[in-house]
Amino acid sequence: MNNVLGFDEDELRRLAGSRSFERGLAYVSSVSAMEIGQRSITAIVDGTDAYEVELTEQANGLTGRCTCPYGQEGNFCKHCVAVALTVLQQADSVPRHRAAATSRGRQLTAWLESRSRDELLSLVKEHIDGNRDLRHRLELRAATAGDDFGAVREHILGLLDTRPFARYGYVEYADAHAYGLQAAEAVVALRTLTETGRATEAVEVARDAIEALARTYGGIDDSDGVVGSVATELAAAHLEACRTARPDPVRTADWLVDHLLGDLGEVTGVLLPDYADALGAAGLAQAHERAAAALRDNPKGWAERYLMEQLMRAEGSVDALIALHAADLAPSGARHLLIAQDLERAGRPAEALEWAERGLREADPEHGPDSRLPDFVCERYTRAGRGADVVPIRRTALLHRRTLAAYRDLRTTARAVGCWNETERTRALETLRADARPRKSLGPTGSALVDALLDDGDHDAAWEAAAAGYADSSQWLTLADLTRDDRPADALDVYLRLIGPLLTRTGDTTYEHLTELLLSARACHRALGTEDAFTTYMTTLRTVQKRKRKLTIRLDQHGL
Structure with a gap:
């Protein structure tokens, strides 16, 4: 590692992967506006757009954030690599930049501390006048500290109003992040109400806030999940307020059931068992009665069934839950798996394994079982030292799902028991070959065969398969880059x-x-x-x- 920095080129290659690292080399000349702080480094990288990059040195290593699409998925992208390489080139000057950043921070703190109350107030007002978001946040905190419940409710719901961010009635991707930051202030306000002895008010406003966001969520391009996280936090704030305020259990149960059976329940991720303490016996009984009635009216309803499952788990009714699943077993074995998981949670592992094995036997022979079912059985077999019994299951899984993941599972299992030989590998590769059709053009879709050969590091065989027509343009590019x-x-x-x-x-x-x-x-x-x-x-x-x-x-x- 670099003596000044906590990373070097080898670490960057590990973080980004060889392909992104090599591409990052080409972007070093596109780095500009770099600022080196005490623990972070920011810069602009000119790519398809002007991307903002932030590198942070933490105890567990270097992390990177970038506004490019690949970076927003959480990857250490080529733009992060370019900035990090630029920093490495200037490593000798890093201590000076960091010392300057520390000095500026101390100077700002000292200057603020030396200002009078009136000067600080004037400074805050100056920024409020030019920053609507800051003004709204401070207005909300002021209202939360006061006694006007109506004003608090109005401010919180105003933070969740999408109209200022909507173009043509829709919040586009470019505006969703800003909206999410504003909406997050509503969560802060709700928690402040609870912490300051106003949990009963927080319960009421949280319900209104959850419903308001859930109604508008479909009109937001939340590709990054920023607003979805706010919805989850709103639900958590509501739960905290309920646990503190202990509102009427029957009314709370009715609200939860209506929410979970409506069109809005999926947005927040509310789980009724989390409310068991707040609901008590009376609330759980009301919820059970409502859920049972809903399931009778709509036996095939996904929301109705899921709500009843939640309640049975909260009540500890394992056998009733198994009976619910067993009454409508799916050909994929998915319900067999649910039964097995519930039995295992209840401390009945032998019965759990029997149900999972039954799911494998009864699954649709043409399409095979849900991919999680073989995983469940194989994991239990492995724990019991039955590795040899895992291999046939993995072979069958590969026949049903001819993917790189299934190939890897078979390879790992067979290696563990010492039977991953050329015969086993050839048979597995032929299974993948039989699932793909060779073609003359690059084509839009590749094959798991080429992916498996690349994963094995068998580049010569990968070239042969690609030349025979089993690769798409992305696989050709990967093969070229690797070799x-x-x-x-x-x-x-x-x-x-x-x-x-x-x-x-x-x-x-x-x-x-x-x-x-x-x-x-x-x-x-x-x-x-x-x-x-x-x-x-x-x-x-x-x-x-x-x-x-x-x-x-x-x-x-x-x-x-």
Whole structure:
């Protein structure tokens, strides 16, 4: 590791993976506006868009956040790699930047502490006038501290109003994060009410808030789950208030049942058993009566059945719960699995395994059981030292679901009992081959066969399968990236084939992908000693593509 920083290039490659690390190398020149703080580093990376990156050094290692789509999924992306590499290049200056950041923080704290009450008040008012979100948050906290319940309720529900963020009646992805931050203030206010002895009020407002958010949630592009997290926290705040205030149990049970049986229940993730203490015997009895009536009226209803299952678990009625499941066993074995899980939770493991094994036997022979059922049985067999009995189950699972995951499960199990040999592997690979159709073009869909060969590290066999038509463009690219050093000519051929269709398209995403492929192609030419051929290729490409100004700028940025 770097003496100044808690990471080095090897750590970055581990965090990002080889492919993202290699792509990050090409973006170092696109890093700008970098700020090095005490424990974090922020910067802008020019990609398809101007992406904001934040790196944080924590006790358990380096973490990275990026506003690009891949980064927003929680991955340490190529843009994070580019910023980290830039920091490594400037490692000697990092202590100076951190010392300066510490000094600025102390200076700001000292300055604030030296201001009078009137000066601080004037400063806060100045920022309130220019920041609507800050004003709303402070107004809410002021109202929460007062005695006007109507004002508190109005402020909390106002925070959940989507209209200021909605374009054409819909909160788009770009606005969902800002809305989520504002809505989160409602959670803070509800918890403040509970903590300051106003839990009864918090119960009432929380119900209104949950229903308000659930009604509008369908009109929000919550791809990142920010607003969904707020909904979950609202439900948690309601539960906390109920446990403190102990509201009328029958009325609370009615609200919970109505919520869970309505169209809004899935948004918050409310679980009725969590309310068992607040409901008491009277509330649980009311909920059970309502749920039973609903299930009688709609025996096939998913919400009705799930609510009854929750209640039976809360009441500890294991045998009644098993009878409920057993009355409508699914051909996938999914209900067999539910029975097995409930029996195991009740401390009846032998019965649990019997039901799971029965599920395997009774599952639809054409489509096979729910994939979780073999996992359940195999895990129990493994614990009992019955590893040899696991292998046949994994073989059957692969026949039903010819995926990389199923192949890995069989490989891991067979290795553990010493029977993963060439015969076993060949049979498994042929199972995957039989599920795929070779084709001449790159095609939109790849095959688990190529994925399995790549996962085995058998690159030569992966090349043969790809050449026989079993790979899609993504798998071809992965194969080229993995073997570029050993087979630069073959990899170059792949990159050029992938580049061709992109030359007829436009758009920032296309230009970014095209640039990455060209960088890879250049690396192959360098390995082959044919850099002059690449220079000629790029001259021709630039001439043909000269009208695409954004592409030209991107090529210039990367020295292409």
